[in-house]
Amino acid sequence: MSSQQYAVPDPPTDAISAVKFGPGPSRLLLVSSWDKNIYLYEVQDGGSSQLLRRVELEAPILDVCFGDNEHEAYTAGLDWAVSKVNLETSEKITLSSHDAGVKSVVYSPEHHLLISGSWDSTLHVHLTDNPERTWSTIRLPSKVYSMSITSTKLVVAMANRWGHIYELERIRKLAAQANNPAPNVLDIQTWQSRESSLKFMTRAVACMPNDAGYASSSIEGRVGVEWFDASEESQARKYAFKCHRQTENGADIVYPVNALTFHPIHHGTFASGGGDGVVALWDGIGKRRIRQYQRNPSSVAALAFSSDGKFLAVGVSPGFEDGQEDSQGTVAVYVRELGENEAKAKGAK
Template sequence: MSADYALDDPPGDAISALQFSTSSQRLAVASWDRTISIYTREDEEESSHFRLLERVQCRAPILDLVWGADDNTLFFVGLDHDVRKVDLGAEDLTQTVLSYHEQPSNKVSYSHELGLVLSTGWDSILHVHNTANNEGRSLLRVRLPGKPFALALTAERAVIAMAERKVSVYDLRALKMLTEQTADTGMSSDADIGEVEIHDITPWQTRESNLKFMTRAVATMPDGTGFATSSIEGRVAVEWFDAEKAANTYAFKCHRQTSMQIAEDGTEQEVDVVYPVNALAFNSPHGTFATGGGDGVIAFWDAQTKRRVKQYPKLGASVAALDFSGDGKCLAIGVSPGFEDGNEDVESDAGLVKILIKELAENEAKGKAAK
């Protein structure tokens, strides 16, 4: 069985994103309290326990973050519109602005294979930085067909889920070639964003989501052959890029609970309570994936056999973010108060904000054979 423990010194407000570094020796956590918390393993060889190493102070609430090429480089975006890089190896935690969106920037990803930083903003623009050119400040701006909600990469593709059920898949190598053509275009001041051309680029693939309502998260399969998306209506869709596998695409219901409620006529009736699926994460060794919902539940699924592998007991608050360590042995869980109960006007309880590490037993995340 897996073992869970909570990290000491969690953020003071809701968690927006978290991610293990490539080496899995560090964990970065973004929060609405305008900080990024960096945790490090207490013992690199034996322990999976983490302790707080430092906190990066930011100008505005952080909406997303991603590790760069090493354990000292982080890219992050937030409500201040900026796409920033922080050097954790510098004594003053030096921050560099790579670019900025005309509206808040909500998602950021990094391609280790190509050295690209991609970010999206509520301005419906995709920013692509080639870190090999001008420290990543050379900028390619791409117009998106809709407001972006989620972003994930494979070694070759970028998947962007947007409003109106739109999904665009871009070829990363093609984007890199365009950044090299615009290598002399840099961001030197806040005044020149309007001078950077916005390109209209035809995506490698254009899709209509199999989910009927707003997409909340997207995650790509470890082998790069497809992706999963989740929505606010308690559904997950699994899709493949290859046209020959299109027939295998499917969607399923999850993170729903049945409760008894009193109807207007005084009788009891069963009501299906639907929760948003806030987080998705694939386990690289096994190819299964985890979902985290507004119901505080985490479940593991086998994308190939369409079966649920495991479901864990309900946590004390909504699951906001998930990430597996590179070896698949640990799952980091960001827990924060949500508004799934309809109490938007009630001040959230900071004591419910937690970062949990789930140490998985051998084969706990392994898929199940089809019946």
């Protein structure tokens, strides 16, 4: 069976910032947008889907994620706030406020940790199972551009092309010990600190679901893959490659790689989405492209696999790749239903 792609009804009216599937067997899909709303859809086999709820916040939303269940969401936005949203009642609670826009928010169900990353060069840490405690701060050397987590680690990609890797258990322990009620700064050492293998600004980072490593992408049409293991042998495996480039009139046009997401079952497989409107699947272990899908009508802004790997959500919206800030184009969310072995690397068991 080959995959088919379907448009989600009632899409956002402005640029899409994130798409996220619900935890476990959930068929719910969260979408955040610069139109100040988060959208909750239900996705069905065969491509049909429906909008269940739309919740408006105070400012454009730059990221969203689910919490412990499919009824709670956390948002990050240009109002500098980190908010919790009840997806059943639309009730909103502000959990903390940064000193600049909040670029990314991630949630760890294993550690009951909500972590936000901001352009103010800080992380805010919230213990979601202990709401009586205030949030804690981790100071960073530069603005946060992207974050991703595994069951044990947090990867923070920053504006200075450096990435910090933290142990979630250590963050949890220090946050639980911090003095209350005043917000406090955690004196925490990074587990690892790495300079990006990509020469240009980082656009996205995504962790491997088996806790082995991560991929990062840049504005200059490249993706790098590396492993957490700091041994010389393991670090020798890291590599980078060119992608999302088009040849027009004999010229090589390079597009930013805006989005990355790993397949939850075939751990070496990940998807990339670029300013060229293209989504590609890659075998990160075998270092080869598995397949490339048809070009979308606008730049790919966000990607997410469902927890069972059956669906791939694709958020597209106009980018600035042509140099026009007022670029006109399609804003849409597509859901691709994958064939049984479509994301499986060649030779994989």
